[in-house]
Amino acid sequence: MSRAVRVAVLDYGAANMVSITRALAAVGAEVSVAEDPAGMAGVDAIVVPGVGAAAPAMVHLRERALVEPIRDWVRAGKPCLGICLGFQLLFDASDEGGAETLGLLAGRTEPLVDAPTLPHIGWNSVEVVRPHPLFEGVADGSYFYFVHSFVPAPADEGLVIARTTHGRSFASAVARGSLYGLQFHPEKSSEAGLRMLSNFVGLVAAAPGTAARVA
């Protein structure tokens, strides 16, 4: 008999943990909160959430000894979803406080210039530029909730699966293998957001390593 997909949400003190954990549970995942590397043991996927600034977030991740375990996890090809700040942290560096970030995706996080309002707060449309199972069942141009002032500029445009415009166009979703990043908050984006989280959990279940474990 198969078991539910196990997802650990990393808690490094920078996020509303209730919404993301309950939203993942609502789409059928078995969710735990990891405050240290031990919390990542035995799970099928990790989620790096987060709002706020990059530099203090990296400090908190280091304090909890999570930096290398996250890098090892992703380099091993295991499923990982970065949300908002957690998405930005996947890249090399951030202009926000001049922080060196995780370096798992090439590119740096830059201020959202030319924006008519800043922070970029609210529901904005997400245009799919490369069909991907993460967006299955989600209408192209659907609205998702954003709250940020910086955006990563991926060096490899081929990784971008969706774009959004606020002043200028930026990458709002990327995917490389089992590594996914979303600039918006699916856990705050009502039905469309829950659908994406459900797709993520489905992708995790289908990932080779997980499939062997849950079968």
Add this chain to the structure above:
Amino acid sequence: MLARRVIPCLDVDRGRVVKGTKFLNLTDEGDPAELAERYAHEGADEIVFLDITAAHERRGTMLEVVRRTASRAFVPLTVGGGVRSVEEMRDVLRAGADKVSFNTAAVATPELLTACAAKFGSQAVVCAVDARRLPDREGEPVRWEVVTHGGRRTTDLDAIEWSVRAVELGAGELLVTSMDRDGTRSGFDTELLVAIATRVRVPVIASGGAAGPDDFVTAVRDGKADAVLAASIFHRRMFSVADVKAAMAAAGLPVRRIQEAIA
């Protein structure tokens, strides 16, 4: 394109939604989490809880309400009223809120905005500006003063100057309420809104005076508001969130229509 937000506001007293006029004649209207979920299903872009519980009756009731709401309504949640410190804000965010709105506490201790923005990011810090028109003086432009304690106390702050300062201090959003229009159903004070919106870069949420869907259109088109908040017209079921969004869409404003969300 960034959608203009429609935000129902719920007054919460001792863990229950209440409605009344200017904090009087309060009647129990139900469970905040249940109502928030209903609004989210109807297309609310965000929910605001205004905690009107008297300070001596608090003791974490609101945190439990926030926790229950964040567990079932997957839209942004803002909590206003009663938060006076970085620690209290942390508790509200950890319970599942995305933003905290400061009004009286920010006027009394402006550095609180800076401290909270440094700790949680300015996107989580909303400054609520309750503004009342000052008597017209011939030949002078109209002015508004900031009032606190639900309008019971005046300050010597100019509402426009205070708005600009609040943003400099760290507020990432302004919730602007016209105390002249609040509860009157005579439309938003678009002069006030545009005076503030043209001076700041952060989003401005219009509040106070909604009578019908056309007022939401006016607040965005003429008031330059990014979002519009209302309480009674939604609670009394005079109009639904969908009615308001239909009017906004018909006026050419970008809105998130829920029926389009899922293919």
